[in-house]
Amino acid sequence: MKYTRNLIAVIITSLVFAGCTSAQKAEDGWTNLFNxxxxxxxxxxxxTATFEVVxxxxxxxxVAGSxxxxxxTEETYGDFILELDLKIEHLSSNSGVxxxxxxxxxxxDGKGLVFGYQIEADPSDRAWSGGVYDEARRGWLYPLDLNPAAKTAFKMGEFNHYRIEAIGNEIKTWVNGQEVAYVVDDMDKTGFIGLQVHGIRDAKDAGRKTSFKNVKIQTENLEPKAFNTDIFVVNNSLNSLTAYEKNNGWKLLFNGQNSDGWKGAxxxxxxxxxxxxxxxILTIAATDGSESTNAGDIVTTEQFSAFDLAFEFRLTEGANSGVKYFVTLSEGNKGSAIGLEFQVLDDANHPDAKMGRDGNRTMxxxxxxxxxxxxxxxxxxxxEWNKGRVVVTPDxxxxxxxxxxxxVEYERGSKEFRDLVAISKYxxxxxxxxxxxxxxxxQDHGDEVSFKNIKIKSLK
Known part of the structure; x- marks a missing residue:
């Protein structure tokens, strides 16, 4: 059979295209961001830190002074799955993605400012690598105190494999296969991928290296990877739970619509x-600043033993309130019902912060x-909103x-705990x-304080 030049060209082009298509399928839709x-x-x-390919x-x-x-990246991205390898060689070289x-x-002054979601690379003893930081804006969204099991994932002086999923309003992270952070937040829907060289405090640390390789991204036909362990979710959506949270036993104590599940103490x-x-938003109105003499405290209709309780609170200037737990309503006292209390206070402007002993009445x-x-x-x-959390384990x-x-950390019923109670108002x-x-x-302490995103999980 005779082949014309045009036909031969078409055949060659088709073969090349088929080969490319096979490679793309083999990579399962990944695009290399670094060639x-x-x-x-x-x-x-x-x-002014420098970047080069070696x-x-x-x-x-x-670079000193930077x-x-x-x-x-020159391109921006919405929903994606990003993977890369990152290496830090010195304790001064905090980094992130x-x-x-x-x-x-x-x-x-025209020098420019990067801000937004950053996935941490932290070689210090704090070990918050894989946590989520809101660079130059809100600060930490997911410190690794929320998932201490992940603190050992990052390896100093080695390439660490990062996986970052940003899909819809969810950001999930892995370091070396370890599930690290889970954040639900909708502040930024699109943006660039960035690799950080952190500023240094000491000029002697100039010249330290941070390395990145195998940077690749998926933006289509995304298949989120499930978390197999039960970790805490920082959920910044209003009074809602993810399917993951529900499956792990979380429920809302406040539905955002009415007072179901609550009554006056x-x-x-x-x-x-x-x-x-x-x-x-659930708000107690300001009155005269006195304790539980107006609307009064409110309590859950349900009682709890071991639990993980999370909530957000917003103070007005000089305000005082509290979130109490193990409240039995059996003391018959006047004023606020008795219980262990997570203090909610404007430390700078309320006198209670200077009372008690050694600051034990502060926020x-x-x-x-x-x-x-x-x-x-x-x-x-x-x-602004602060996030509170109280975890009581079965022990x-x-x-x-x-x-x-x-x-704060303590053991209910221990000698140390009872010794503290013996010298307290309790x-x-x-x-x-x-x-x-x-x-x-x-608590109603006569000041305006607001609450939202109140959720709880019973622990066994």
Whole structure:
């Protein structure tokens, strides 16, 4: 058979195309963002750290006096699955991967500012690699105090494999196959991928290397990878739960619409005034600042033993409130019902912060018993939402968290606990805080305070 030149060309083209199609299928839809040779498709912004390709690896080098520098993709992405390998060789070289990153070129007097979701690479003893940080905006969204089992995943001086899923309003992360973080948040729907060389504090650390390779992305026909372990979800959507949370036993204590599941403390029904529900927010109105003398506290109709309780609260200036647990309503006291209390307080402007002993009445403390060990940068200011969490395990270990960071830990019923009770305002109540089960309480202290996203999981 005779073949014309045109026919031969068509056959060759078809064979080449078929080969390419097979390779694409073999890669299951992955697109390489880094070609292994040069930085085509990328550009450095916001700092003066340098990036170059060395032996098929993107190598970032720290520079003295430079802020955080990012090598970002020229293209932006919405929903995607991203995988890459990342290596840190020195403790000073904190790094991270921007997912749906944002850039303001006019910020910092025209030097530019990168902000948005960053998946952490943390070589320090804190070990929050794979956690989710909101760069130059809200700060930590998912510190690894929320998933301590994942703190050992990252390996210093080795290439670590990162997997990042940003699908819809969910961000999930893995480091070396370990499930790390799960965040539900809708602030950014699209943005670039970015590789960070962190600014350094000490000029002697200039020249340290951070390396990246095998950077690839999927943007079509995405198949999310299921988490097989039960980890805490930071869910920033209003009064809702993911299917994953529901399957792991979480339920809402406040549905955002009405007072179902709540009643007044020492009352049969929910207070007729004082407490209001608007736009999914539960608020106690300001009165005269006195304790539980107006609308009064509210409690769950259900009682709980071992549990994981999460909630968000928003203070007004000088406000005081609290979230109490193991409330039995059996003491018959005046004022607020008795129970262990996660303190909700404007530390700067309410006098209670300076009372008690050694700060044990400040925000997130176990009220009048144990001071919260918190840093100022993990506290949201008045008018913004703070996240509280109380975990009580079946063996009576209790932990308080503030914005994802553990700030209090103790054991109910231990000698240390009872010694603290004996020198507190609770000394007059026998076996204070040791009830087998109790209600959850939100306190009316005469100040305007709001609550949302109240959820609980019973622990066995």
């Amino acid at each position: 292994g040779k040069d930085l085509s498709g990328w550009k450095p912004v916001a700092g 032996d098929g690896v993107i190598q970032g080098t720290s 802020p955080n520098t990012f090598l970002i 921007m997912a749906r990153g944002q850039f303001d070129p006019a910020a910092r 020492y009352k049969e029904n929910f207070p007729e005034s004082g407490w209001s529900i608007n736009d999914g 997130a403390s176990l009220y009048d018993l144990i001071k919260a060990n918190k840093q100022g940068r993990f506290i949201k200011p008045v008018g 009576n270990n209790v932990a308080h968290y503030l914005n994802g960071v553990k700030v 000394a007059k109540w026998d076996n204070f805080g040791e009830a087998k089960e109790g209600h959850i309480l939100l």
